[in-house]
Amino acid sequence: xxxxxxxxxxxxxxxxxxxxxxxxxxxxxxxxxxxxxxxxxxxxxxxxxxxxxxxxxxxxxxxxxxxxxxxxxxxxxxxxxxxxxxxxxxxxxxxxxxxxxxxxxxxxxxxxxxxxxxxxxxxxxxxxxxxxxxxxxxxxxxxxxxxxxxxxxxxxx
Numbered sequence: 001x002x003x004x005x006x007x008x009x010x011x012x013x014x015x016x017x018x019x020x021x022x023x024x025x026x027x028x029x030x031x032x033x034x035x036x037x038x039x040x041x042x043x044x045x046x047x048x049x050x051x052x053x054x055x056x057x058x059x060x061x062x063x064x065x066x067x068x069x070x071x072x073x074x075x076x077x078x079x080x081x082x083x084x085x086x087x088x089x090x091x092x093x094x095x096x097x098x099x100x101x102x103x104x105x106x107x108x109x110x111x112x113x114x115x116x117x118x119x120x121x122x123x124x125x126x127x128x129x130x131x132x133x134x135x136x137x138x139x140x141x142x143x144x145x146x147x148x149x150x151x152x153x154x155x156x157x
Contacts, residue, residue: 093130
C-alpha cells in the first residue's frame, strides 16, 4: 500500500478589484445573473457567467421546477448554452455567485458535484484549463483548473 496526498491550490481575494480586469467583469456578470434566477422553492439565487476564449460572456442562473429535481443549476445552464451556441469556443473561466433576498452570500458558493463534472467535461472539450471563481461578499476564491475542485474527474470513456 502507498499513501498518497492531494494538494489543492487556490487564491483568495478580499475584493473583485484585486482580480485581473477580464475576471472583474465576469464576477459582475455572475452577480447580475443571480437576479435572473427562478428559485421560488429554495429562495436561493445562483448566477454563473462563463468566459469564452473569444471574450464572449454567457450568463446562466438556477431554474427550479415543482417536479424536483427537474430544475437546473446556474453553472450547467450557462455551460450548456455556451456549448450549444458556441460549440467551437473553449470556456476559459466560470464565475459563480449566490444570493438570498437580493443580498450576495458572505461565503463563496461552491458548485455541486454534477456541475463540477460538467465543468470538467467542458474543460476537456476546450483543451484549456478552466479558471473557476467562487464569489462571496467577504472573499473570492480563484482556482486555476477544474481538477482543483474535482480531483478525480470522470474521464474513463
